[in-house]
Amino acid sequence: MNILVVGAGYVGLVTAACLANKTNRVVCVDTDPKKLAKLASGQIPIYEPGLKEIVDAAVSNKYLTFELGIKAGLTKVESESTEPTLVFIAVGTPQGEDGSADLRYVLAAAREIGQQLTQPAIVINKSTVPVGTAESVKGEVAWQLFQRKCFIEFDVASNPEFLKEGAAIEDFFKPDRIVIGTDNENTKANMLKLYRPFVDDEKRLLTVGVKEAELIKYASNAMLATRISFMNEIANICDRYGIDVEDVRQGVGMDSRIGPAFLKAGCGYGGSCFPKDVQALVRIAQSVGVEPLVLNGVESRNKKQKQYLFEHIVAKMGKDLTGRKIAVWGLAFKPETDDMREASSIDLIRALCHAGAQVVAHDPVAKEVAEQVFADLIRNGRLTLVDHAMAATQDADALALVTEWAEYKTADLDALKQSLKAAIVFDGRNHLNPVVMKQHGFHYAGVGRV
Ligand SMILES: NC(=O)C1=CN([C@@H]2O[C@H](COP(=O)(O)OP(=O)(O)OC[C@H]3O[C@@H](n4cnc5c(N)ncnc54)[C@H](O)[C@@H]3O)[C@@H](O)[C@H]2O)C=CC1
Numbered sequence: 001m002n003i004l005v006v007g008a009g010y011v012g013l014v015t016a017a018c019l020a021n022k023t024n025r026v027v028c029v030d031t032d033p034k035k036l037a038k039l040a041s042g043q044i045p046i047y048e049p050g051l052k053e054i055v056d057a058a059v060s061n062k063y064l065t066f067e068l069g070i071k072a073g074l075t076k077v078e079s080e081s082t083e084p085t086l087v088f089i090a091v092g093t094p095q096g097e098d099g100s101a102d103l104r105y106v107l108a109a110a111r112e113i114g115q116q117l118t119q120p121a122i123v124i125n126k127s128t129v130p131v132g133t134a135e136s137v138k139g140e141v142a143w144q145l146f147q148r149k150c151f152i153e154f155d156v157a158s159n160p161e162f163l164k165e166g167a168a169i170e171d172f173f174k175p176d177r178i179v180i181g182t183d184n185e186n187t188k189a190n191m192l193k194l195y196r197p198f199v200d201d202e203k204r205l206l207t208v209g210v211k212e213a214e215l216i217k218y219a220s221n222a223m224l225a226t227r228i229s230f231m232n233e234i235a236n237i238c239d240r241y242g243i244d245v246e247d248v249r250q251g252v253g254m255d256s257r258i259g260p261a262f263l264k265a266g267c268g269y270g271g272s273c274f275p276k277d278v279q280a281l282v283r284i285a286q287s288v289g290v291e292p293l294v295l296n297g298v299e300s301r302n303k304k305q306k307q308y309l310f311e312h313i314v315a316k317m318g319k320d321l322t323g324r325k326i327a328v329w330g331l332a333f334k335p336e337t338d339d340m341r342e343a344s345s346i347d348l349i350r351a352l353c354h355a356g357a358q359v360v361a362h363d364p365v366a367k368e369v370a371e372q373v374f375a376d377l378i379r380n381g382r383l384t385l386v387d388h389a390m391a392a393t394q395d396a397d398a399l400a401l402v403t404e405w406a407e408y409k410t411a412d413l414d415a416l417k418q419s420l421k422a423a424i425v426f427d428g429r430n431h432l433n434p435v436v437m438k439q440h441g442f443h444y445a446g447v448g449r450v
């Protein structure tokens, strides 16, 4: 099939490369010339395991090409197309000032699609968008076609994306489900044809109405965030009673109605989606007069949980950290990504520096991103970023682990103990084994662990 993907970010680039991998002809466009220059020279602008391999393969087989902007992209796709062009919108939907999803990029893309379209098309919203956005996109495209006095058949569908950063390729090729939101039989047939090669069982292809699909995305992310905030609250109770939250997690997760996934307590969830999507759903609820009691709680618990490590460090070491050196392991919001959006490391490092501490931090891949995020702290000498985990801990008064990278789990504990000035470890992801840590003579504090 002939496909245009608008946006070469996490979702757009992965979608484009994976669809091209199944012998669809895909043109991926972006408005950022720097991103395109990187892609043109064979570089991948983001850290995502396995992405380079499939982009390289699709490009060398000529199934995937890149263009600057929708106009160039549509011209190319339509020149090769005899059936309706599938146009995926995969642009950002950042948080607006009031917490709601900012649709300016989605609507600008829709406008330009309407201005440039010359052949029948199915426009597909892959971006995470509030209920009713497909209708707005339809209105925008139709208005542009009307102004051009063009009658071109088109439809708008919703096809939210559920991939996780760090496992994006695997998630795309082996999805739990693919949600296709459409009320149009022709659109449904085209979408099913496109996605059949990605599922082992047709039951994984869920076709629903457009609005239902839009809400499924927010409800899914909010449900996952709820599980995390819930377990974080349980971990805080565990702390008070001296109970091990890992045992509680196991016992709870063994109930088949609950299941074991996404119950790990820690120092709060981050990333580009959970924080913004929970807030956007709060606004969606409020906009129709529903008081989002549960969602507000999920968000408040997460904000509080992001202070967990700092509060425990201060409880152990005192409020004034002047002259203290704290090592931080992990900056990305989770392992296998260099994404630092809403990362818990940001709250911790800023709080530590504010309390007078000197911070030395390490992350296997997010150093470059961190240099921008913390430019002010680096400039005024409060924060140093280093290339090796053990370089961060050298002569530090304590270590705080914020991201559960595999290399931290296998760290040489004797070498770690020797490099630290004091053998104190705060583990914000319950990544290390408390028994082993204590055997090695560390003062070890996890989240809800004994
Ligand atoms: N990052 C993730 O893991 C996931 C994100 N999502 C959702 O997918 C959407 C996209 O997210 P990301 O890929 O992370 O965003 P991103 O910020 O990484 O990428 C968006 C890209 O769109 C480009 N763009 C903006 N306007 C454009 C236009 N008119 N024409 C061409 N390109 C344009 C930007 O330059 C940028 O490169 C969001 O709604 C997000 O909530 C959904 C599932 C997973």
Ligand SMILES: O=C(O)[C@H]1O[C@H](OP(=O)(O)OP(=O)(O)OC[C@H]2O[C@@H](n3ccc(=O)[nH]c3=O)[C@H](O)[C@@H]2O)[C@H](O)[C@@H](O)[C@@H]1O
Residues within 6 Å of the ligand: 128, 161, 162, 163, 164, 165, 166, 221, 224, 228, 261, 262, 263, 264, 265, 266, 267, 268, 269, 270, 271, 272, 273, 274, 333, 334
């Ligand atoms: O809409 C999105 O963008 C995506 O958001 C999340 O994916 P992602 O943000 O990449 O990462 P997750 O693996 O879900 O982790 C999010 C945060 O939750 C935290 N987390 C996760 C699981 C857990 O048990 N406990 C926990 O604290 C992680 O440390 C991380 O900070 C969802 O998992 C994806 O399905 C969804 O497509």
